[in-house]
Amino acid sequence: MKRFFGMVAIAATAAILAGCATTGKRAEIPTTLIAQGAMAHSSPLRYWGDDPQFAASHTRVKPGSDGAVDFLTISGGGINGAYGAGYLMGWTASGNRPEFEVVTGISVGAITAPLAFLGTAYDNRLYEVYQSLGAATNPKTNFLSVIFGGTAAVDNTPVKAAIAKAVDAQILDKIGAEHRAGRRLYVGTTNLDAQRPVVWDIGAIANSNDPNRLELVRSVILASASVPTVFDPVLLEVNSSGQAYSEMHVDGGVTEQVLLMPGGWGKVGKNARLYVIFNGVVDAQTETVQPNSVALVARSVPTLLKYLGRANLAQLATSARQSGVHYRMTAIPGDFPESSSVFGDPVWLAQLYDFGHAHGKAGSWRDRN
Secondary structure, three states: OHHHHHHHHHHHHHHHHHOOOOOOOOOEOOHHHHHHOEOOOOOOOEEEOOOHHHHHHHOOOOOOOOOOEEEEEEOOOHHHHHHHHHHHHHHHHHOOOOOOOEEEEEOHHHHHHHHHHHOHHHHHHHHHHHHHHHHOOOOOEOHHHHHOOOOEOEOOHHHHHHHHHHOOHHHHHHHHHHHHOOOEEEEEEEEOOOOEEEEEEHHHHHOOOOOOHHHHHHHHHHHHOOOEEOEOOEEEEEEEOOEEEEEEEEEHHHOOOOOOOOOOOHHHHHHEEEEEEEOOOOOOOOOOOOOOHHHHHHHHHHHHHHHHHHHHHHHHHHHHHHOOOEEEEEEOOOOOOOOOOOOOOHHHHHHHHHHHHHHHHHOOOOEEO
């Protein structure tokens, strides 16, 4: 991922050089109304990700047929998402993968979460989505766009195509049906206007009567995977005091590398199991850094995100264990070779997928209780 963050560094530097330049218009929401913005629906479709009120939703989940409440959390990680896709399918091959009562996803994890939520019957579709993302190893880039006030250096068309493959009308209807049965699917974004994480109840959206529900779900997932300055942010229309405005949402990993569970686990903790697929490396990795600005940023950004991820994992594990939740986590080992390409070459992606598949089939968990 270090080459990817080298590109992020270039894009960020270009944005800084652009200064106050700007392109495009939006119906900006006044700062005094940001906290009041709400989607036009009678039931809650989203929560602040740092608000304990979120617990009122996920702690009401009923145990599955095996008597347990199984949670699956899939992190972000960009091209490292091949590991998570492989792990899930290897887990299926082991014959031990449970049906999850709650599934959450951030960034690339948000793209695979809907299919992981629907279960092993959708593994073929999951593999197609992985291949779709893997085929986009040479997207169009335009750093001059950022310099002249644009919002992105990379065309997000391949990401949109992968999301469309992951969630179509039939998939959405199935998610809605599972929501009515008591299961929950959540995706995390970052609201840049509010500078806070947002948790979207994808099942509630799927179960709503909104004629634009498919478009909304796809937009939320796209926002969750939109790395700032690399991909365009996503503007989501909200209503506040009877006026329509737009909120700017970006990659959920800006605020949380994994979707946290504020407010605790409630009574479900005694019968709950939490599985975390972390599409990244949590180990420290040594590297001699060259004395130039791009190299410094390219090294600093992934270091920052790594330690954010480690802190998030520690917080999640601690809250789970304090509530009696059985906790298991898998991550990419630090000695797995880096890709030679910014977006991952097909051979490397296949190797990472196979590596994840082998670990999933073997039931290899790095951290467990």
